[in-house]
Amino acid sequence: VGSSGRVFPLGFRATELLRSWLVDLETLGVSLQTGHRWLGWDQVTGALLVAVEEKNSDPIQPQQLFPDITIMSLGGGSWQRTGSDGRWVPKFEEIGINVRELRPANSGFLVNWSAEFISKFEGMPVKNVSVQARGNPVPGETVLGETDLGETVRGEMMISAQGIEGGCVYTVGRELRAACDAQGNTVMLIDLRPDLSVEQVEQRLSTAKPKESTSTLLRRTIGLPAVAIGLLREVTKNVLPRQASDMAVLIKSLPLQVVATEELDRAISTAGGVAFEELDDRFMLRRLPGVFVAGEMIDWEAPTGGYLLQATLSTAVAAANGALSWWEEEHPTEM
Structure with missing residues (x-):
């Protein structure tokens, strides 16, 4: 168990x-009776048409079953x-x-990752996050409006070469899929530190030391792993907020654009x-x-x-x- x-x-x-x-x-x-394929119904007799199917060959003449x-x-x-x-x-x-x-259903979603991001983080899990499906962001805005499409789901997701996958992604997948169908793409909000409020994140980030790099600050104060920091840089095109308040909002609601589901067979x-x-x-x-x-x-x-x-x-x-x-x-x- x-x-x-x-x-x-x-x-x-x-x-x-x-x-x-x-x-x-x-x-x-x-x-x-294994190795058989159903071919439909006979239009005249209504019989089930079933044929033996062998590898690397066409099915033999179908049987009619009643x-x-x-x-x-x-x-x-x-x-x-x-x-x-x-x-x-x-x-x-x-x-x-x-x-x-x-x-x-229960599928991954495609994200247009940069080559640099994938070279560093492909196959890495992003643990202990919460995600939420939302509509498209307003251009130039970090925080989205009240266009919520589904519940907030906590769990783990995986960075793949094509995009994202994992349990929490699958759970909000129905809403993401519907939004992609309607709009061509959509946004999944990621809370990188769900155990902390935005105020707590801001307070911790406000303790920056002189000459301390942003990555070091994020690791020291709120324990963000390299893959999460990489996500922040990827989404913002490496233009991270300088103010602790703005960075806290971004960490608590990182808008990741997804463009489609993975192919059906996956x-x-x-x-x-x-x-x-x-x-x-x-x-x-x-x-x-x-x-x-x-x-x-x-x-x-x-x-x-x-x-x-x-x-x-x-x-x-x-x-x-x-x-x-x-x-x-x-x-x-x-x-």
């Missing part, structure tokens, strides 16, 4: 869990090498099902998917009786930390129960 209360396998790998699940499924009589009940859990669009490639989307759209665009999870209005309360497609959907292919998103798995498993249970309920209604004498 980790410090956050989350439960992890001793080896920090999911292999043992996967093996255990596979054994349980085999005990229940489940037949697993199951009594179909539960689809085809995933989102991130991490394509695992099979979650979103190729099911056009098949749904072809028959008129509304699928919201698949977008990166995201931990996916937003978008089958719109909920296409489903009844049993997770069955209204247009296709007997066909149910579950997991990340539905239009929802959740934070990391077990919530994604929980939502996926919960929708699977709901779809399975819905399938049983529907079958009982359609075939009352067969149950």
Whole structure:
């Protein structure tokens, strides 16, 4: 059990869990047919078209399947090498099902770092900060107006070659993504010292010694690490405020401009998917009786930390129960 209360396998790998699940499924009589790809529905017969897919070759002639009940859990669009490639989307759209665009969720964001900054700080964590998604800054102003798009989230973020990532970034990612979509870019406010008030920061910075450099002052008085000082210089283009009061405000609300999400395939999870209005309360497609959907292919998103798995498993249970309920209604004498 980790410090956050989350439960992890001793080896920090999911292999043992996967093996255990596979054994349980085999005990229940489940037949697993791997290496297959669903190609859509036959337009004449309505059959499921499924083909064996071999590496480095085209799928063979598809089989037509006529199951009594179909539960689809085809995933989102991130991490394509695992099979979650979103190729099911056009098949749904072809028959008129509304699928919201698949977008990166729990993803990093792109920042136009300078080459000098990346050469020094790529891969370094910025610890114990709080972040908040906000709208675009007013040109020439350091402090932003009341255009708050989301809550303040505390945690750690990582400097990547492309931008920023990490738990607190993922948590405000939905608001950042929406703002980038609407405006082309947005601002994430970073509080580099969330345990101190702006007045406390100003008071400590006011103890500058003669000939003391700004970097030394920031390290000595408020314990800023090199990467945080580098962020201050990067955002201000190395023109740092001279007054302690102005520097304190900047440290408590550093406006970092982000320009877009990282590409979909690098995201931990996916937003978008089958719109909920296409489903009844049993997770069955209204247009296709007997066909149910579950997991990340539905239009929802959740934070990391077990919530994604929980939502996926919960929708699977709901779809399975819905399938049983529907079958009982359609075939009352067969149950």
